[in-house]
Amino acid sequence: MSTLGVDLGGTNARAAVVNEEGKILAAVKIPLDDRRPERVVDIIARAALEATHASSSPITACGVGAAGQIRGDSGVIAVAPNLGWRDVPLGQMLHRALGRPVTLTNDLRAAAWGEFKVGAGRGARDVWTMFVGTGVGSAVIANGALVTGARGVAGEFGHVKVVPGGRRCGCGQHGCLEAYVGGAHLLEQMRELLQSGRPTLLAERVTSNGGVLTPALLEEAAEGGDQAAKEIYDAAVGHLALAVANQITVLNPARLLIGGGVLLHCHGMRQRIKEAIAKYTSETAAEQVTVTDAALGDDAGLIGAALLAS
């Protein structure tokens, strides 16, 4: 039997028919030209129909991974900033449109579940997945099950406080890990540095890059010995690496899966994370954990959402 997996981002909806082994039989991607919930449901339903048709495999259920905060097991999207949504009962709406049971989770948990079942987490029972992209997030799998928490917000690793009273975060609080190492905040700190007038190699690197800022340029400047860039980079990576090491002490996972654009492009960060685990994680937990890149790329969320529903 197959299930439908849906990956609902801010600009596209992707839908795929996935078999029990996690293989994608057919996939469709449709741009969200209109983000009103009713229209998005229509778009997903159309993608579902196309994918089902293309795979010639009937689907028994649908799993959705959406970028946003999902309220418990209720099928309600509490907040989805990229879609401009608040309190949208997407699960119920999709159930009506598709005539199939719908399981709703956040995109990161969907991706973690895909990696756990058929990707880099396969075979382990306790897996912690940590992403550093525009934002910072994580998903905890313990005893072979997703840990959602009492209100559905477990895993919000980007919002642990690393500098009490520090930089303001998008969540409205101060000093969050994400406010230092999240991609958007790394770029903001780079802009602040460039505007400060303080001498930095970064200016020249950004110019050579056609004026485009990327976290990798910051890493290069820092590793190239630029003091100003190094201060920003070292603070960001230092906070990240220590927080990861501590979380592994508490969770004792068999694997730490890492992903997200920032970690993908900043190779030095992965190394710093590994060093921090060796140095700061409690001994037994450090011995146990294997640090691995997420393996399924953009398909992880699609596959995971489908397998969560199967």
Added chain:
Amino acid sequence: MSTLGVDLGGTNARAAVVNEEGKILAAVKIPLDDRRPERVVDIIARAALEATHASSSPITACGVGAAGQIRGDSGVIAVAPNLGWRDVPLGQMLHRALGRPVTLTNDLRAAAWGEFKVGAGRGARDVWTMFVGTGVGSAVIANGALVTGARGVAGEFGHVKVVPGGRRCGCGQHGCLEAYVGGAHLLEQMRELLQSGRPTLLAERVTSNGGVLTPALLEEAAEGGDQAAKEIYDAAVGHLALAVANQITVLNPARLLIGGGVLLHCHGMRQRIKEAIAKYTSETAAEQVTVTDAALGDDAGLIGAALLAS
């Protein structure tokens, strides 16, 4: 049906026959005059026999909570400092002696499970239990199940690093939370202060207390405005409160249960923990969590061990 719960400390073994509702039908406490594993097994078997006899209820299984590091689900105590044990297959030995299946876990998890089933955690699905006594530890219950981790050491909250390269901890690493706020380390820091010759009200308070140091005296001196005591106390409680707030962000429990001698006697600490949650935990997780004292006292471990086996 009833099961036997055993609480194996460093100085006594307690055994109780516990029914399915978590009620203790009979309990026996026997001092460990000899700590060799074979002798301890004999003592537990004798306690079991006495308790079973006193309750006139047959037991179907035995659960043991032991102060130490338990290796996964293997029934082996990897390290039990209070008993001077390393790699003792207690589960297997007790199974032979009692002729009943034996479930072995650490004392803190047993207590957390007791609180979860019939104590202060009752009715919740996601509960985090955190103890600050001589040492600092925690037990995570997520999705209604104990999180043990890949190597059985999940929950080692006392060994998250709060000051990289800081005070040396009993575990051999530096800068652990326990090295600042664990009872043994609070006393050590008080002794260091008294020996430093730095003026402090603590000296007088300790003298009035017959020369006996307690963490509560440190709290009193700090709250009484003594600068030297306040520095130690504020650092310890500050690290504890922030680490707790962050862990709640990641775990999103419905309840935080707190216990242990230090928290029991230092009332200001609980308040500081609550304030830190309000200030530093991510918004939704902070709204959700209720902070409650553990309710079953010394019986929590006995009851929890028995219920884990049932």
